[in-house]
Amino acid sequence: MSYRLTPEDVRFFHDEGYLGPYTMHSPEEMDRIRPVVEREIFEAEGPFYVNRKKSRHLDSRTIYDLCTHPTIMDRIEGILGPDIVLWQSNFFNKPPGAKEIPWHQDMNFWSTEIEPGINVSAWLAIDDTDVTNSCVQLMPGSHRRMIPHIKATPEQAFRQQGDPDHIGVDPDRVVKMKMKAGQFFLFTERMLHYSAANTSDCRRLGLAIRITIPIVRCYKRYHLHLVRGEDRMGFNVYGDAPE
Template sequence: MRRTKKMPYANGMPTPEDIAFFKENGYWISPKIISDERLEKLRDRMERVYKHEFETGISPTAAWSHETSRPNSLRKTDNAHWSDLTIRALAYDPLIGKIAAALSGADTIRFWEDQLLLKPARSGGNAANVGWHQDYHYWPCYQNSETLLTAWVAYDDVDEENGCMQMVPGSHRCGVLQGSDFYEQDLRKQMDYIAATMEQCAGPVPIVMKAGQISFHHSLTIHGSGPNVSDRVRRSSALHYVTGETRYRAGYADGYAEIQQFVAAGGKDGDIVHGEMFPVVYKRA
């Protein structure tokens, strides 16, 4: 497995060697930058969102519910930052934005979407799996995959036993591939796809992390995760960012509320995305 240099800049910023690793492999794991105290509050706020206790009075676009969902299934809630100010503060964190800018080489980073993700303890089988996928497969409303990246914040220690993410190093250089499916929970069905299209790539490799670390990945990096067979829950936030050069592509995935508001405000094909649904979280001075 390829490893990053263990001497980060102050405050968790990546070194030039780390940035080179990201460009080569399509992902990078930060040191611990979220404090234990903050993590405990995030875990509490996550549970409140699951109980539909929305601090702002605004519901997420899709909300997992104790009342209606299977107890051992993957919990996925979209746009929890609309509903909770603690989760919003994480999404808008300027340090995360600054790291995203360093890895992508951008001067400006805007936030646009998040997901809360939880794998219950002892949720073996396929119910809590995440299929092999590229994030950009779901985001063709943006013209260039190079301007999009994700920060995955570990609320708990994660390893192979409790279903950590798996990344395919270098897969971001292979373009948009067929067969990408977050919702395909039978990972074996996708292995032929991985083997057939990723012969030039190493991996997949497990992304083992401590609570408070953040993994960053390119929008074309293939990733997925298996079951949680441990007695430990696996909680996280996936935070999605765009650079200041990101342009809208009309006619694709316009169902996103952020895109709908951008278009309603006059946004047209080829325009740089902006507006209150795409807040700037970092801008280089």
Template sequence: MNKNDFDTIPDREAIGSQPRVIDFFPTDNDSPQTLSSEQIAKWNANGYLGPLEAYTADAIASIRSHFDSLLAETLAAGRDSYSISSAHLKHTLAWDILTNERIVAYVSDLLGENVIGWGSHFFCKMPGDGKRVDWHQDCSYWPLTPSKAVTAWLAIDDADAENGCMEVFTGSHKHGLIDFAVSDSSTGNVLNQTVDHPERYGTASLTPLRAGQISLHSDLLLHGSSPNRSDRRRCGLTLRYCPADVHAYLGWNQKGVVVRGTALPSKWPGAKRPSH
């Protein structure tokens, strides 16, 4: 499978036809190495954790500079600022962030000693672009079973209410797969799903982050974000992880990188670091 095959939104019928176990699996970790026991308990209760420190101001400034060049190349090629997906398969910048030991250490405390990093997508809201991310659960887009995936959301720029930071409904991860309606880009939604009346499933919360911080959320957590109506860009890089015992359909195991511990090559053969 070509790395560019992962650039489009997955076909929901193909994913929906795969046999999957969709449920929240609480973390049972009596001796976390990086997170505290209180943070583990909060994760289990809320399906969300943050903010957590990942990069210093100087380090994230360097990452931002590299992303600025990547974004300029992307726009010059006629693509938009949301199109840089499966980035770790094509860009060393994203690969090195996906495999960053500090981020992996947080995730490993939630997922165990054998961890796969398999996804990376820049969600870059340009100043005043007017686009939003409607309420959704990540697991509805991913052909993985069981549903144990965790997303680390890295703030490349400062993210706040003015420029469209992520919003979550804590506790919604305990409701299994929630019914959604299909939407399209003509409505201003970056994705193609929306969940009505999300307040029925949890408690609304904004999740502002400073550049260099991350948050963590369950693949079953309802989340989204409002349009960026400010004069500042809001770029975040989503990093996707799962335990090595998770099964990936539709060739998605080809995207996986062993970032902690080991994995059976038959399940996760191991993508290679890109050359540029």
């Protein structure tokens, strides 16, 4: 089955900065996958002993398969073209009571990691997510310019936030990505996004999958994965999928 984007989808992505949500796995399939993911990220040591939640696609076949699933790759191919590189992944775990993640653009944190700054992220819900347990919120069209970032407050989870004097968030236009487990959405490296404090009794676990193309130099201490196509540039080092 093909999950390729229509020209209208591609136009929407370039205009608004996001697409979705889409379904990768049914709730029943996620009930089988979730315990494996939990075991991998909460119990097993990963390639980065200081952070079990970073780039676990490097050592977990289950997580690698989520990151490279055709429902994601077919759609990203419509945006980035046939040569696709998986360069990073991150789990974001927000248990009950977790702080808000302020409005920010991912590219603000990547200036020393990828050059030029070309990336499409897929955010996959491992748990059901709604407003009460801190679903991701997007500001459509905010990807057209970089926003200055300043130091975050103690009440916020990140070190930096988009400067409130510059972000220009319109509450009436904010898109709240309420999803069932197994659904995902796509967004650009410059999309302003946010998640409120988790005021529910339910955890919110999500997987952010970072995709770029071979013309981008990735300054990582580990290998990348050329998921589709070929690399004609030779900037990056690639490795095999985990067994």
